Amino acid sequence: MNKSVRLDPAPIPFIDLAAQRRRLGQAVDDAIARVLGHCQFILGPEVRAAEADLAAFCGARHVITCASGTDALILPLMAKDIGPGDAVICPAFTFTATAEVVALVGATPVFADIEEATFNLDPDSLARAVAAARKAGLKPKAVIPVDLFGLPADFDRINAVARTEGLFVVDDAAQAFGASYKNRRVGTLATVTATSFFPAKPLGVYGDGGAIFTDDGELAQVMRSLRMHGEGVSQYDCVRIGMNGRFDTIQAAVLIEKLKIFPEEIAARERIARRYSAGLSDVVTVPCVAPGSTSVWAQYTVRLAPGRRDALAAALRAQGIPTAVYYAKPVHHQDAYRKFPVVEGGAPVAERLAGEVISLPMHAYLDEPTQDRIIAAVRRALGK
Numbered sequence: 156m157n158k159s160v161r162l163d164p165a166p167i168p169f170i171d172l173a174a175q176r177r178r179l180g181q182a183v184d185d186a187i188a189r190v191l192g193h194c195q196f197i198l199g200p201e202v203r204a205a206e207a208d209l210a211a212f213c214g215a216r217h218v219i220t221c222a223s224g225t226d227a228l229i230l231p232l233m234a235k236d237i238g239p240g241d242a243v244i245c246p247a248f249t250f251t252a253t254a255e256v257v258a259l260v261g262a263t264p265v266f267a268d269i270e271e272a273t274f275n276l277d278p279d280s281l282a283r284a285v286a287a288a289r290k291a292g293l294k295p296k297a298v299i300p301v302d303l304f305g306l307p308a309d310f311d312r313i314n315a316v317a318r319t320e321g322l323f324v325v326d327d328a329a330q331a332f333g334a335s336y337k338n339r340r341v342g343t344l345a346t347v348t349a350t351s352f353f354p355a356k357p358l359g360v361y362g363d364g365g366a367i368f369t370d371d372g373e374l375a376q377v378m379r380s381l382r383m384h385g386e387g388v389s390q391y392d393c394v395r396i397g398m399n400g401r402f403d404t405i406q407a408a409v410l411i412e413k414l415k416i417f418p419e420e421i422a423a424r425e426r427i428a429r430r431y432s433a434g435l436s437d438v439v440t441v442p443c444v445a446p447g448s449t450s451v452w453a454q455y456t457v458r459l460a461p462g463r464r465d466a467l468a469a470a471l472r473a474q475g476i477p478t479a480v481y482y483a484k485p486v487h488h489q490d491a492y493r494k495f496p497v498v499e500g501g502a503p504v505a506e507r508l509a510g511e512v513i514s515l516p517m518h519a520y521l522d523e524p525t526q527d528r529i530i531a532a533v534r535r536a537l538g539k
C-alpha cells in the first residue's frame with residue numbers, strides 16, 4: 156500500500172552565524188593563528204588595528220574597544236562622574252543594559268516613552284522626563300538614546316533637547332553600528348557612542364566585545380584609562396578608579412576580518428529588509444525608516460493587531476520558522492526597574508508595542524527561497 160509521507164520543512168535559523176563562518180572560515184582561522192603565534196593575548200597589536208579600522212569605517216576620531224557593549228555604556232558614565240543624585244534618561248523600550256549601567260554607577264534611570272513609528276526615544280518625552288527627574292529631586296545629567304533594531308534615533312531633535320538641558324548624550328548603538336543618519340555614520344551622532352560586538356549583532360565577534368566612539372580627545376583618554384583600572388603612566392600607578400574592560404586580542408583579530416565584508420553584509424541586510432517589506436506591508440505594520448536614515452537591520456520587527464502575536468508565532472514555529480519578541484516587557488515594568496521614575500503620563504507607546512511586536516529571521520545570508528517561505532507562511536497565518 157502506498158502511504159503518502161509528509162516531510163517536515165527544514166528548520167530555518169533565526170540568525171545564521173554558521174553561514175558567515177563558512178564564508179570567512181580560513182581568513183578568521185589565519186587571523187586567530189597569528190595571535191596564537193605572537194601570544195600578545197591582552198591588548199596585542201590587533202586591538203589597536205581594530206580600533207583604527209573602526210574609526211576609519213565610521214569617521215569617529217577616537218575609538219576605544221572594550222569587553223562588551225555594557226562596558227561601552229558604563230565607561231562614559233564613569234568618565235563623566237555620573238553617580239548618586241544624578242538622573243540619566245533612558246527609553247522604556249530597550250534591552251535592560253541601557254538602564255542597568257545607570258543604576259550600576261549609582262545614578263537613577265528615568266524612563267521616557269518612544270515614538271510609535273521608529274520604536275526610538277521620543278524627544279518630546281525626553282524633555283518631559285528631564286522635568287520629571289527634577290521634580291523627583293534629581294540632577295538630570297545625561298540621556299542614553301537607543302538605536303533600536305538597527306535604526307538611529309532622531310539625533311537632531313535629541314541633541315537639541317540635550318543642549319537646552321545640559322545633558323551628556325551617549326548613543327546606545329549596540330544594535331546599530333553600520334547604520335547612518337543624515338549622511339553620518341553611527342559613531343558620530345552623539346558626544347559618545349557605545350556599540351556591542353555580541354555574536355548576534357550586525358557586526359559581531361566570536362565572544363563578547365564592544366567599542367566606544369567619540370571625537371572628544373580628553374574624554375577618550377579618560378575612558379581608555381578607565382578601561383584599564385584607571386591607569387596613569389602605567390597600570391601600577393592609577394589616577395582614578397577604573398575596571399578591567401579590555402577587548403581580547405583574539406576577538407580583535409576576528410573583528411578585523413569581519414569588518415572587511417561588513418559593507419557587503421549591510422547591503423544584503425538592506426535588500427532582505429526591502430523584500431520583507433514588499434511581501435508583508437499589506438498584512439502587518441512593517442518597519443519605517445525615516446528619509447535620510449539607514450538601518451542596519453539588527454532585527455526585522457513588525458507590528459500586529461493586538462492579540463494576534465501568539466497565534467502567528469505558533470503557526471510559524473509549526474513550520475520550522477523561529478520568531479522572537481524584543482521586548483515583551485518594557486524596562487520600567489521589570490521587577491528590578493519598577494522603583495525608578497517614569498515620565499509623567501507613563502510610557503503608553505512602549506507598553507502597547509511590547510504587546511504587538513514580533514521579529515522575523517534576519518541575517519545577511521538569508522536566501523530568497525527561504526525568505527519567500529517565511530513571507531508565505533506569515534501571510535497564510537494572517538489569513539492572506
Ligand SMILES: Cc1ncc(COP(=O)(O)O)c(C=O)c1O
Nearest residue numbers: 223224225250252253329351353
Ligand atoms: C540596546 C542594547 N544595549 C546594550 C547591550 C549590551 O551589549 P553587550 O551584550 O555586548 O554587553 C545590548 C546587547 O544586547 C543591547 O541590545
